[in-house]
Amino acid sequence: MGSRASTLLREEEIEEIKKETGFSHSQITRLYSRFTSLDKGENGTLSREDFQRIPELAINPLGDRIINAFFPEGEDQVNFRGFMRTLAHFRPIEDNEKNKDPTASEPLNSRSNKLLFAFRLYDLDRDDKISRDELLQVLRMMVGVNISDEQLGSIADRTIQEADQNGDNSISFNEFIKVLEKVDVEQKMSIRFLH
Amino acid sequence: MGLFLDFNPFDNLLCILLGISFTVWFTLLLVFIIVPAIFGVSFGIRQLYMKTLLKIFEWATHRIERGAKDNNHLFVSDGNRDLDHASEFEMSDIFYFCRQGVESIMDDEVTKRFSAEELESWNLLTRSNYNFQHISLRLTVLWGLGVVIRYGFLLPLRVTLAFTGVGLLVVLTSIIGFLPNGRMKNFLSEQVHLMCYRICVRALTAIITYHDSENKPKNGGICVANHTSPIDVIILASDGCYAMVGQIHGGLMGVIQKSMVKACPHIWFERSEVKDRHLVAKRLSDHVEDKTKLPILIFPEGTCINNTSVMMFKKGSFEIGSTVYPVAIKYDPRFGDAFWNSSQFGMVNYLLRMMSSWAIVCSVWYLPPMTREEGEDAVQFANRVKAAIARQGGLVDLLWDGGLKRGKVKDTFKEEQQKLYSKMLVGTQEDRSRS
Numbered sequence: 001m002g003s004r005a006s007t008l009l010r011e012e013e014i015e016e017i018k019k020e021t022g023f024s025h026s027q028i029t030r031l032y033s034r035f036t037s038l039d040k041g042e043n044g045t046l047s048r049e050d051f052q053r054i055p056e057l058a059i060n061p062l063g064d065r066i067i068n069a070f071f072p073e074g075e076d077q078v079n080f081r082g083f084m085r086t087l088a089h090f091r092p093i094e095d096n097e098k099n100k101d102p103t104a105s106e107p108l109n110s111r112s113n114k115l116l117f118a119f120r121l122y123d124l125d126r127d128d129k130i131s132r133d134e135l136l137q138v139l140r141m142m143v144g145v146n147i148s149d150e151q152l153g154s155i156a157d158r159t160i161q162e163a164d165q166n167g168d169n170s171i172s173f174n175e176f177i178k179v180l181e182k183v184d185v186e187q188k189m190s191i192r193f194l195h
Numbered sequence: 196m197g198l199f200l201d202f203n204p205f206d207n208l209l210c211i212l213l214g215i216s217f218t219v220w221f222t223l224l225l226v227f228i229i230v231p232a233i234f235g236v237s238f239g240i241r242q243l244y245m246k247t248l249l250k251i252f253e254w255a256t257h258r259i260e261r262g263a264k265d266n267n268h269l270f271v272s273d274g275n276r277d278l279d280h281a282s283e284f285e286m287s288d289i290f291y292f293c294r295q296g297v298e299s300i301m302d303d304e305v306t307k308r309f310s311a312e313e314l315e316s317w318n319l320l321t322r323s324n325y326n327f328q329h330i331s332l333r334l335t336v337l338w339g340l341g342v343v344i345r346y347g348f349l350l351p352l353r354v355t356l357a358f359t360g361v362g363l364l365v366v367l368t369s370i371i372g373f374l375p376n377g378r379m380k381n382f383l384s385e386q387v388h389l390m391c392y393r394i395c396v397r398a399l400t401a402i403i404t405y406h407d408s409e410n411k412p413k414n415g416g417i418c419v420a421n422h423t424s425p426i427d428v429i430i431l432a433s434d435g436c437y438a439m440v441g442q443i444h445g446g447l448m449g450v451i452q453k454s455m456v457k458a459c460p461h462i463w464f465e466r467s468e469v470k471d472r473h474l475v476a477k478r479l480s481d482h483v484e485d486k487t488k489l490p491i492l493i494f495p496e497g498t499c500i501n502n503t504s505v506m507m508f509k510k511g512s513f514e515i516g517s518t519v520y521p522v523a524i525k526y527d528p529r530f531g532d533a534f535w536n537s538s539q540f541g542m543v544n545y546l547l548r549m550m551s552s553w554a555i556v557c558s559v560w561y562l563p564p565m566t567r568e569e570g571e572d573a574v575q576f577a578n579r580v581k582a583a584i585a586r587q588g589g590l591v592d593l594l595w596d597g598g599l600k601r602g603k604v605k606d607t608f609k610e611e612q613q614k615l616y617s618k619m620l621v622g623t624q625e626d627r628s629r630s
Contacts, residue, residue, distance in 0.1 A: 144613030
């Protein structure tokens with residue numbers, strides 16, 4: 001019981017996370033016990049191996065990219081705050097949040113932030129542009145060996161052609177938003193919680 | 196001198212008191228526990244104990260404030276609705292994989308089977324106390340009392356019994372080993388095994404309810420059960436005689452194994468032989484064909500699962516082609532969690548935890564025998580047996596492999612997903628090229 005006591009979540013921390021992410025008290029405690037059960041090294045942080053131990057994630061074609069999204073640039077460990085911050089992107093947008101004060105900072109689960117999360121899955125080198133190569137690589141992850149290079153290349157070319165507006169042969173974040181303006185991002189990138 | 200004289204009478208008194216209490220202690224032990232174990236009868240003491248404990252736990256739970264809590268899922272999974280638009284690639288396709296991935300990070304079906312089950316009520320053992328931080332004074336006192344009873348009274352009692360049981364097993368089976376092979380030897384060996392296992396059952400204060408005993412495994416068959424802990428063996432073997440299968444260990448386990456095999460034929464493998472699947476299969480099928488030999492006891496999951504689900508059965512035992520007698524074992528976690536998390540505790544630590552719990556309460560169901568049908572391969576047969584066991588024990592039937600506790604998932608599963616997605620894309624590509 002000793003080591004467990006030192007990693008118990010304090011009330012102040014829960015309040016801070018609540019403010020930052022919008023999760024409720026019970027959701028935070030529930031996700032905290034999930035975090036600790038994944039943390040095999042019991043050092044308060046998760047490494048990439050801890051994520052890869054989840055079989056359903058390991059067989060996801062984009063598993064590695066998703067895991068990467070949890071780790072800030074150049075780091076190998078993520079603590080509970082970082083974990084919650086990333087998960088917050090998938091909180092559904094509630095109606096009473098939609099018309100909030102425009103001067104308040106944007107919530108993590110806004111439509112724009114959800115799109116940014118998805119954009120970063122494509123943008124492998126984090127240079128704020130999706131190049132043809134990057135698109136090809138992500139496509140290759142999703143289809144495996146089942147589609148030839150030429151076919152994949154033509155899919156990538158067509159996608160860039162449709163999205164690219166300023167002619168630089170890559171997709172910027174604004175162009176990305178434009179392409180997906182008719183898609184119900186709020187529903188597709190949200191996970192409905194029970195309480 | 197006066198002082199010296201004062202000590203002697205007290206010393207004497209102390210010795211006499213100790214002597215009397217030891218004698219009383221051992222007599223009680225003998226009468227109430229060991230003798231019934233030898234003859235297989237029960238005074239019903241354990242049932243009474245169980246009822247009392249249940250009442251106390253209910254009271255304890257009412258004292259603790261609990262909000263509504265859903266123990267199984269944190270979120271509602273929407274399933275695979277998103278990818279069935281069956282058209283060309285869109286940048287939004289990534290959302291599907293993305294959401295699946297994050298859902299599995301929040302909660303997945305597999306990793307939670309390898310840690311102990313969460314309880315709804317508290318059974319006064321701090322080891323099950325994950326979420327209960329609010330404790331009132333009365334409850335703490337009760338818990339303290341519980342600790343005193345469990346460690347001060349129950350634990351020494353049980354350890355004594357355990358040593359008695361194991362010691363008797365080793366000694367008596369070695370003696371029986373000297374007898375010539377024949378009916379007398381088999382009969383005696385059965386009686387000795389049963390008696391020692393019954394003592395061990397009492398050493399754990401295991402309260403077992405056997406259902407459908409008419410389906411008990413017979414000679415020449417294979418008994419298959421779900422695996423939660425090494426105690427499963429003791430539970431099954433105290434009600435019937437089986438031939439055990441396993442690897443030879445060193446140390447105390449090895450001594451026990453070697454003496455057991457003198458009295459009746461168990462199947463022990465050297466470590467090197469375990470990898471050779473043909474050798475294993477051959478020895479098992481040889482044993483099964485000899486109808487005078489006892490039924491084999493096998494746990495096809497290959498590892499301990501936390502008793503909320505049944506994981507994939509390894510097909511080896513189902514290829515042998517004899518009758519399979521499935522058995523479902525379900526533990527009641529309210530009295531003590533029997534699951535052995537071998538990455539967290541070693542064997543000795545685990546046994547100590549078992550012996551300092553309140554009791555081990557479980558139900559054993561003997562299911563009707565099954566045989567492999569025409570046109571069914573070993574894997575399908577294994578899955579059919581697994582489904583029957585899961586249904587009877589009220590456990591979740593999972594396709595995932597218990598080996599995932601330690602190893603990584605096979606790449607073939609990922610390749611399946613990629614194939615499915617590609618089919619969706621390529622289907623439309625072919626249409627385009629045709630037009």
